[in-house]
Amino acid sequence: MPTIVVDVMPKPEILDPQGKAIAGALPRLGFTGFASVRQGRRFELTVEGEVTEDVLAQARKAAEELLSNPVIEDVVNVAVLTESAQDESQSA
Amino acid sequence: MTAQNTELPLIGDYSTAGPVLSGARIGVVTFPGTLDDRDAARAVRLAGGEAVALWHAEPEGAAALSALDAVIIPGGFSYGDYLRAGAIARFAPLMDAIIAAAGGNRRSGNDAGPGTLGGSAAGLPVLGICNGFQILTESHLLPGSMIKNENLKFLCQDQALRVENSTTAWTREFTAGEEITVPLKNQDGQYVADEKTLDRLEGEGLVTFRYVGGNPNGSRRDIAGITNAAGNVVGLMPHPEHAVEPGFGPDSAEGMRLGTDGLGIFTSVVASIAGGSK
Numbered sequence: 385m386p387t388i389v390v391d392v393m394p395k396p397e398i399l400d401p402q403g404k405a406i407a408g409a410l411p412r413l414g415f416t417g418f419a420s421v422r423q424g425r426r427f428e429l430t431v432e433g434e435v436t437e438d439v440l441a442q443a444r445k446a447a448e449e450l451l452s453n454p455v456i457e458d459v460v461n462v463a464v465l466t467e468s469a470q471d472e473s474q475s476a
Numbered sequence: 477m478t479a480q481n482t483e484l485p486l487i488g489d490y491s492t493a494g495p496v497l498s499g500a501r502i503g504v505v506t507f508p509g510t511l512d513d514r515d516a517a518r519a520v521r522l523a524g525g526e527a528v529a530l531w532h533a534e535p536e537g538a539a540a541l542s543a544l545d546a547v548i549i550p551g552g553f554s555y556g557d558y559l560r561a562g563a564i565a566r567f568a569p570l571m572d573a574i575i576a577a578a579g580g581n582r583r584s585g586n587d588a589g590p591g592t593l594g595g596s597a598a599g600l601p602v603l604g605i606c607n608g609f610q611i612l613t614e615s616h617l618l619p620g621s622m623i624k625n626e627n628l629k630f631l632c633q634d635q636a637l638r639v640e641n642s643t644t645a646w647t648r649e650f651t652a653g654e655e656i657t658v659p660l661k662n663q664d665g666q667y668v669a670d671e672k673t674l675d676r677l678e679g680e681g682l683v684t685f686r687y688v689g690g691n692p693n694g695s696r697r698d699i700a701g702i703t704n705a706a707g708n709v710v711g712l713m714p715h716p717e718h719a720v721e722p723g724f725g726p727d728s729a730e731g732m733r734l735g736t737d738g739l740g741i742f743t744s745v746v747a748s749i750a751g752g753s754k
Contacts, residue, residue: 394623398668399694401624450567453560453614455621456668 537573549608620669626694
């Protein structure tokens with residue numbers, strides 16, 4: 385079934401305490417190549433049948449009104465997951 | 477565990493009210509995952525009001541609210557804090573009715589009881605405590621939002637607050653500048669808003685409670701609680717309902733656990749309902 389991916393990130397000006405904690409843990413495990421981390425979230429909305437323009441519009445609206453809180457977060461991506469990307473993620 | 481537990485409930489049934497002095501009927505909302513509804517109901521009773529249980533899925537929300545003088549959205553973890561704290565609860569059927577009533581769109585009641593604001597355009601007094609505050613911001617009844625505490629720790633401590641605004645429906649029994657101590661317990665308690673919003677809150681005197689003695693969670697401008705312009709909607713992160721009864725509150729100058737500073741929030745709304753505007 386086709387899937388719409390929604391990515392939400394904390395606004396750049398909002399401190400991200402979780403990202404900061406992860407950034408602090410990385411060098412302790414020997415991952416020293418990263419200056420900072422910001423943690424967001426990814427939603428996968430599965431669609432029954434075709435992804436029509438209407439369904440995509442619904443996904444965008446849901447992303448703005450429920451999946452994100454515009455006071456602290458930005459919707460950075462709403463996109464249909466392509467078949468090849470889906471196959472990749474399943475075989476990975 | 478034992479029969480004793482059922483014979484001696486520590487927290488009474490909502491209906492077994494103590495002496496109701498004021499006739500004020502105050503709804504206490506329960507969502508799946510709400511924790512502090514019984515404490516809030518008890519605080520209402522100790523303040524002289526009658527606590528009325530409100531279930532989040534109440535189909536006749538507007539009708540249920542029209543028989544009430546105020547509503548408390550208590551603390552806890554509604555819907556397990558899934559998605560964001562308060563985000564799912566905001567879309568409960570009852571919340572639409574609360575949002576409308578808080579904005580002044582109340583059904584003018586023929587059943588307006590003594591002290592009921594029935595028929596007036598005044599918004600229903602609504603108090604959001606902790607998770608209730610988060611629900612009020614998600615509902616856009618109050619500006620800003622909460623993110624995780626700066627140090628990522630779940631905090632549970634007695635917290636000193638300064639009452640900055642003593643004109644709201646929920647703070648009129650205090651004096652401006654008065655310091656109170658009530659418990660604070662949360663993980664997502666860091667109040668954030670953009671600078672413009674913060675300036676407006678400060679400029680219009682809408683900051684209602686501020687942390688004193690150190691900012692526990694990184695909240696912008698030490699904000700612990702705010703109100704709307706009309707003063708009927710108040711949200712705060714700390715828990716006044718846990719500081720209403722000697723023996724069960726924070727430590728105070730009088731002795732261990734004797735602090736009852738939170739009671740003023742509940743007597744304030746009872747007085748607002750009984751006495752109209754200050």
